[in-house]
Amino acid sequence: MTGFRRKIAIVLTGTFCIISPALAHAEGRSGGTVNVTAIEGKRQFRADYFEVYAPVTALDMIRRIPGFTIAEGEGRRGFGENAGNVLIDGDRPSSKSDDIFTILSRIPASEVDYVELTEQAGADAETQGQGQVVNVVRRISSKLTGTYEGNVVFGHRYGFRPSVNGSATLRRGETTYEFNVTSYSERVYGYGPEDFKLGDGSLVERRYYKGTGGYDGAGLGGAIKTRIGGAKVNLNGRVHLDDSFDHRTGIYSNAADIFIGNELLLRGGPKSDINYEFGGDIEFKLSPKLTTKIIGLYRAATESNDSSIETARIGQPATFFETRNRNKPVEFVGRIQNDWSALAGHAIQFGGEVAYNQLDARFSAANSVLGAVTVFPASNVLVEETRIEPFLTDVWAVSSKWKIEAGAIAEFSKLTLSGDSSASRSFQFVKPRVIATWSVDPFTTVEFRVDRQVAQLDFGEFATSIDVALGNQVDAGNADLVPEKVTTLAAQIRHKFLERGSIQFRGEYQMIGDTQDLVPVTLRDAAGNITAQFDGAGNIGDSKRWNGELEITLPLDWFTKSVGFSGMEVKYTGHYHGSRVTDPVTGQSRRMSNRPVWHQEWALRHDIAKSGFVYGVTAYVQAQNNAYFFNEYRRQKEGVRTNVFIEYSKFKLGTLRIQYTSIPDFGRDRFIYAGTRATGPITQIVNRRRYLDPLFQITLSGKF
Incomplete structure (x- = not known):
């Protein structure tokens, strides 16, 4: 048995040992749940169910x-x-x-009437394709209500960073007005060495880095919800400003630890980036059995990022490398959906969606040595896509226990590239879906799913960019990129027990066409001669993926009440990801890039009854992450991320939370080949280690 399989066996065995007495205890109960109404496939959680958690917002309740x-x-x-x-x-x-x-964090918990959990296929016409849906139902109130939050993040090497967030809601008759303001600011301090070695592992040079990075942002948003005649109308808008930066210095030394040079890296936008969105919908009945909803959405942004890296070595001329990125994404979406309930036992939805997406990407880079400037070829690309998608879905209530959702979406789209890259392609896809749910009893649901999906393209991958922090690594734009297609077979079982406990397991197998991964991107001159070769996103043929997920929420009252306390809960979430694809460079079978084999999260929370105090700890860990470049193999590993907090909810101003977050250490190993990974030996090894200062946070939040 391998080490990994042994760990999985230990986890599963321990899980069984933990939950067996709990399940036995649950089976001995009458089957009802305090403060919860349960029928096949549905559970309704009233406000008093959440009192023990002292929630401030609807998000606290959903969690x-x-x-x-x-x-x-x-x-x-x-x-x-x-x-x-x-x-x-x-x-x-x-x-x-x-x-x-x-959105949930803006809704005061006191304004939530109840939360309904539905675990059936076609749970709601608004969220078709989901086998599990929560609906937050608010109270009808004419009072001004809202939430507020003041937050300070600090550390001993990067000072205090304050943030303020607030929301307000006012209902007048049939109209509701919502307004929100948000701001945030954070700094992270990191330090550590990067060792450059020969292929045999002998040290050539060490660079010791330290620096500060961070981001700031602020935004305004609002919404109006009303009725015009018999129609529901929702309008919303949002504008947001973002700014980020990275400032790093490096000291170079040789294998004898003698100083040989230094480096200064600066990265960030010359001005704040702005993004905004306007959207809305109108819903009305054309007949007692037919409801129509029309949705419109427009959003746009300006995104900028400049970077420069200056290197000065003893006895050598200084070098200066700089890049400039200017991107302008735009998106428009129009959708009409019709829900028809004229057939007994069936809920039919049909309609169509049209979308237009655009990215105007502009990139330039220059390298200067001894006053001479080398300008790299520009990478200015305009990417445009127009997409039309008619759809049809039927939700069939076979019985009170069985529901089946079956439907299909047809896609007709055209993608064009102009500027430094020229291409035009048309796509036609059919995306069928079948979901079946079996409500075994009010607390147990089994779900089966078969669907075919098409992944969204990242338009930024059509344009070239350079990472100056990683040895000026070029991520070449690829005009030949097409979306990957995924056919999924999945099954899931969910079981509730002990009033507040649950266990669920999901397994799935996926068959992927046009798998997206890293591929060599070759540049040629007019005569067809190779001028350069880089890595970029591309398609590498067919592949397989298989995934497993285990989630357990276990309240410990059944055990701890006998020793005098209650309100303690543990939660475990574990994911396993397997994959197999043919490497485009070596022709051998391997895992997909940037897909860790597993990750896990462990959490413990204790709500001390009637005291107002809550404390908890969370730990997150994942396996190493591998990436396969044409002339490099890279592995990356992060340490354990831990979060420790304590809350007190009986202050007049709200809930006070003190939190400590240890940001995981980071390690990256690069193995660089002469030629390609298929033909050349390893000529260079680069080991990078980065350590990050922890974050401390004080938050005061409340509702009115």
Whole structure:
């Protein structure tokens, strides 16, 4: 048995030993749950269920629902395909810039009437494709309500960074007004060596780096929800400013530890980047059995990043390398969906979506030595895509225990590149989906899924960029990139026990076409001669992936009440990721790049009854991450990330939270070959180690 398999066996055996007495205890109960209404496939959590957790926002409440994890979509193509699994008052937010975590954090917990968890296929017409959906239902109130948060992040080498966030909601008759403001600021201090060695491992040069990086941001947003006649109308908007930077110095020494030079790296935007979004929807009934919803969304941004690296070695001329990036993404989405309920036992949805995406990417780089400047070829690319997607879905309630969702989306799209790269391609895809759920009893659900999806393209990968912090590594734009296609077979079982406990396991097998990974990108002159070769994103043929996920939430009252305390809970989440693909350089079988074999999270939380105190600790760890370049093999490993906190919720101003976060140490090993990984020996080894100062955080949050 390998070491990894032995670890898996120990984890599974220990898990079984832990939950067996709990499950036995649960089976001995009457089957009801305090403060929870349960029927096949649905559970309704009233506000008093969450009292023990003293939640401030709706996000705090959602995080306490056993067996539920917020999903934001999986990078699929299309607005409809990226529906998450959280609704607000039965509606999906018509926004892409504001994530659901941010939206939930603006809703005061005191304004939530109840939270409903549905675990059935076709759980809601707004989130089709999800087998598990939460709906946050707010109270009807005419009062001004909202949330506020003051936050300070600090460390002994980068000072104090304050942030302020707030939201307000006002209802007048049929109209609700929402307003929010947000700001954040954070700094991280890192240091450590980078060793350059020959292929035999002998040290040639050491560079010791230290530096500070960080980001600042601020944003304003708002929404209006009202009724016009019999129609529901939602409008929302958001504008956000972001600024980030990186400042690093390096000291060079030779194998004898003698100083031989230094380096200064500066990276950041010359001005704050701005992004904004406007969206909305209108929903109305064309007949008692037919409901129509029209959604519109527009967003745009300006993104800039300049970098420079200056190196001065003893006895050599100084070198200066600089890059400039200017990107302008734009997106427009229009969608119409119709829900028809005229057939008994069936809920049919049909409609269409049209989208236009654009990226205007402009990149330049220059290298200067002794006053002479070498300008690299510009990489100015305009990427445009127009996509039309008609869709049809039927949710069939076979019985109170069985539901089946079956549907398909047809995609017709055209992608064009102009500027330094020219290309034009048309795509036609059919994306079918079948989901079946079996509600074994009010606390156990089994889900089966078969679907075919098309991954979203990252338009930035059509344009060239350079990482100055990694030896001026070039990420070449690839005009031949196409989206990968994934067919998934999956099964999942979820079981609730002990009122607040759950266990679930998911397994899936995926067959991928046009797998996206790192590929060699060759540049040629007009005569066809190779002028340069770089790495970039590309397609490397067919591959296989298989994944497993185990999640356990285990309240310990059944054990700890006998020794005099309650309110303690442990949670474990473990993921395993396997994959197999043919390497485009060596022709041999290997794992996919940038896909760790496993990652795990362990958490313990103790809500001390009636005291207002809560404390907890979380630990996250993952396996090493590998990447395969045409002339380099790279492995990267991070240490354990830990988070320790204590909260007190009985202050008049709200909840006070003190938190310590240890940011994991980082190690990267690069093995660089002469020629390619298939033909050349290893000529250079580069070992980088980075250590990061921990973060301390004090937060005061409340609701009104």
